[in-house]
Amino acid sequence: MNPITKARNLKGKVVLVRVDFNVPIKKKKVVDDTRLVASLPTIEYLVAKGAKVVLMTHIGRPEGKTVASLKVDPVVERVSELLKKKVKKLETGNWPTFAKATAGEKFRLKIVKEIEKMRPGQVAMMENMRFSKEEAKDTGMLSQELATLGDVFVLDGFAVSHRASASVSGIPKYIKGYAGKLLATEIVGLTKVLHNPNTPFVAILGGAKMETKIPVMKHLVERADAVLIGGGIVNTYFLAKGYKVGDSLVDKEFQVDAIRYCKRKNVIKPVDVVVGTKEGKKVRVVRIKKTPHEICKKGEAIFDIGPETLLLYAKHIKEAKTLVWNGAMGYFEKKPYDVATLTVARLVASRSKGPAFGVIGGGETLQAMDMVGMTDDIDLVSTGGGAMLEFLAGKTLPGIYALQREL
Numbered sequence: 014m015n016p017i018t019k020a021r022n023l024k025g026k027v028v029l030v031r032v033d034f035n036v037p038i039k040k041k042k043v044v045d046d047t048r049l050v051a052s053l054p055t056i057e058y059l060v061a062k063g064a065k066v067v068l069m070t071h072i073g074r075p076e077g078k079t080v081a082s083l084k085v086d087p088v089v090e091r092v093s094e095l096l097k098k099k100v101k102k103l104e105t106g107n108w109p110t111f112a113k114a115t116a117g118e119k120f121r122l123k124i125v126k127e128i129e130k131m132r133p134g135q136v137a138m139m140e141n142m143r144f145s146k147e148e149a150k151d152t153g154m155l156s157q158e159l160a161t162l163g164d165v166f167v168l169d170g171f172a173v174s175h176r177a178s179a180s181v182s183g184i185p186k187y188i189k190g191y192a193g194k195l196l197a198t199e200i201v202g203l204t205k206v207l208h209n210p211n212t213p214f215v216a217i218l219g220g221a222k223m224e225t226k227i228p229v230m231k232h233l234v235e236r237a238d239a240v241l242i243g244g245g246i247v248n249t250y251f252l253a254k255g256y257k258v259g260d261s262l263v264d265k266e267f268q269v270d271a272i273r274y275c276k277r278k279n280v281i282k283p284v285d286v287v288v289g290t291k292e293g294k295k296v297r298v299v300r301i302k303k304t305p306h307e308i309c310k311k312g313e314a315i316f317d318i319g320p321e322t323l324l325l326y327a328k329h330i331k332e333a334k335t336l337v338w339n340g341a342m343g344y345f346e347k348k349p350y351d352v353a354t355l356t357v358a359r360l361v362a363s364r365s366k367g368p369a370f371g372v373i374g375g376g377e378t379l380q381a382m383d384m385v386g387m388t389d390d391i392d393l394v395s396t397g398g399g400a401m402l403e404f405l406a407g408k409t410l411p412g413i414y415a416l417q418r419e420l
Contacts, residue, residue: 014192014197014413014416014417015190015191015416016191016192016194016197016201016264017055017167017191017192017193018058018194020165020189020191020192023059023063023064023165024062024063025063025064025065025133025162025175026064026065026163026164026165027065027128027162027163027165028059028065028067028164028166028167029067029159029160029162029165029167029184029188030047030052030056030059030067030068030069030167030193031069031070031166031168031169031170031173031180031181031184031412032052032055032056032068032069032070032169032193033052033071033170033171033172033396034049034052034068034070034072034085034088034092034345035071035072035073035172035173036048036049036072038082038083038088039088041087043087043088045089046091047396049088049091049092049095051195051396052071052193052195053096054195055167055193055195055271056068056092056136057096057171058194058303060096060098060134060136060168063133063134064165064315065128065132065133065134065137066135066137067128067134067136067137067138067139067162067163068100068138069091069138069139069140069159070085070088070093070138070170071141071143071148071178072085072088072141072143073141073143074143075117075141075143075144076143076149076342077143077144077145077146077147077148077149080141080144083143083144084140084141085138085139085141086102087103088138089102090209090405092136092138096136098376100136100137101131101137101138102137102140103127103138103139104123104140105214112132116211121158121161121359124162125162129329130160132254133193139339142178142179142180145179147179148178148179148180149176150177150178151177151178151179151182151183152179155179155183156179156180156183156186156187157183157186159179159183159184160183160184160186160188163188163324164188165189165190165191166184166185166188166189166190166191167190167191167192167193167274168181168185168190168192168193168196168415169192169193169194169195170195170196170397170412171196171200171374171396171400171401172396172397172398173396173397173400174196174397174400174410174411174412174413175399175400175404175408175410175411176395176411176412177411178322178350181411181412181415182412182414185415185416185418190415190416191416192413192416195396196413198393199393199395199396199397199401200404200413202370202372202392202393202395203372203393203395203404203405204370204384204402205370206405207236207404207405210236210334210335210370211334211335211369211370212238212334213238213239213329213333213334213335214238214334214335214337215237215238215239215241215332215333215335215336215337216233216237216239216241216336216337216338217240217241217242217243217330217338217339217340217352217357217361218240218241218242218243218244218245218246218339218340219232219242219244219245219246219339219340219341219342219377220244220245220340220341220375220377221244221245222245223245223246223264223267223270223271224267225402226245226246226339226402227267227271227274228402228406228408229339229405229406230246230270230274230280231270231274232405232406233337233405234274234280237337239277239279239281239329239333240279240280240328240331242281242282242283242353243318243340243341243342243343243353244341244343245262245263245264246271246275247315247318248261248262248315248325249263249265249268249271250266250271250272250275250282251267251301251308251315252399253268253269253272254305254344255305256301256305256306256307256308257305257306257307257308257310258308258309258314258315259288259309259310259312259313259314259315260309260312260313260314261308261309261314261315262314263351271416280327281325281326282301283301283318283319284300284301284319284321284322285299285300285301285320285321285322286298286299286301286308286317286318286319286322287299287316287343287350288308288309288316288320289314289321289341289409290312290313290314290315293347293348295313296349298319298320299319300319300321315343316343316344316347316350317342317343317344317345317349317350317351317352317353317354318342318343318353323353323357325365326357326360327360330360330361330364331360331364331398333368334369334370335362335370336361336364336365336371336372337369337372337373337405338357338361338371338372338373338374338378339373339375339378339398339402339405340375340377340378341354341377341378341381342354354377354381355385357381358378358381358382358387359385359387360392361373361391362382362385362387362390362391363387363390365390365391365392366390366391366392370392370393371391371392371393372391372393372395373393373395374394374396374398374401375401375402376398378398379394382394
């Protein structure tokens with residue numbers, strides 16, 4: 014894969030840049046600009062080289078329809094502020110297929126003319142890519158027609174690199190593709206974790222979605238010295254072993270997988286848990302016995318790992334030389350079930366950038382780290398939760414694979 018820094022003679026060339034600016038918007042304002050800031054180094058590099066920079070992103074899930082609340086205008090405004098220069102919006106209607114005559118061809122020609130008018134170093138942004146029905150699964154001619162608009166393609170949105178979309182893996186089938194600075198940083202960091210980690214290598218997996226965590230567990234149990242588990246993985250494991258878990262969040266489809274991977278010696282399981290009601294009442298700590306028993310009853314659930322488990326996990330984290338964390342330990346959005354997740358956040362951050370190489374990813378994980386105010390202490394904050402998990406599971410990501418092909 015070629016990084017964009019290896020591209021030559023970019024001055025005056027049209028560079029199509031697929032970013033992930035799928036950010037929260039309220040009252041026509043960007044609420045969290047973290048992802049915008051993350052791609053600034055790539056954009057600023059291209060601007061400095063005199064390229065005509067055309068940004069492409071999606072926002073939300075409009076499913077091929079024009080949705081007023083999901084237009085890119087607030088993002089264009091915020092990127093303009095961050096770059097301290099005006100970013101032009103390229104109107105593309107509701108993204109009819111460019112190859113078609115009539116409306117589609119008119120939009121294509123209009124965009125071509127607008128791009129031709131751009132000066133070297135100028136930045137523009139297209140409308141929400143998912144307003145097109147052809148974007149999501151790269152159907153039809155959209156990727157080919159988009160490719161005709163540019164000279165070079167750059168993928169900088171690691172968070173969408175696991176999507177086989179027209180604007181992600183489709184365009185580099187037709188024009189030369191490069192990795193943006195953000196994408197390259199994430200791949201280098203995650204590759205180091207997978208193939209050359211300093212040991213002890215400790216992975217921390219939690220959260221609710223078993224279907225995304227099981228493939229990662231399958232891959233990491235062969236590589237990590239310790240895998241510390243929480244959230245839905247723990248609950249499903251206890252259920253599969255015959256414990257009564259009340260109304261705890263479980264995924265019955267993955268009980269066999271939970272036992273298969275959690276029984277490994279390097280998978281460290283809770284020795285106690287915090288149970289109670291969703292409102293945060295009737296909270297108590299329950300020790301886990303070797304023989305299956307009632308952990309909690311109907312109306313109650315497991316909402317966090319317990320204090321003894323936290324001490325056990327802390328011991329592993331403090332000895333780690335490589336740390337990967339994805340997924341909360343429990344229902345951290347509600348007190349008092351936030352204790353373990355926020356403590357793990359502090360421990361991971363304190364160990365990173367020095368004693369250990371620390372990597373975190375996933376919405377919940379980033380939110381927890383932000384709550385303790387220690388995000389800047391992490392070596393690599395992955396912008397893509399789903400993409401990070403698929404990468405760590407050893408899967409081929411379509412966006413990255415597309416950049417490795419020779420035209």
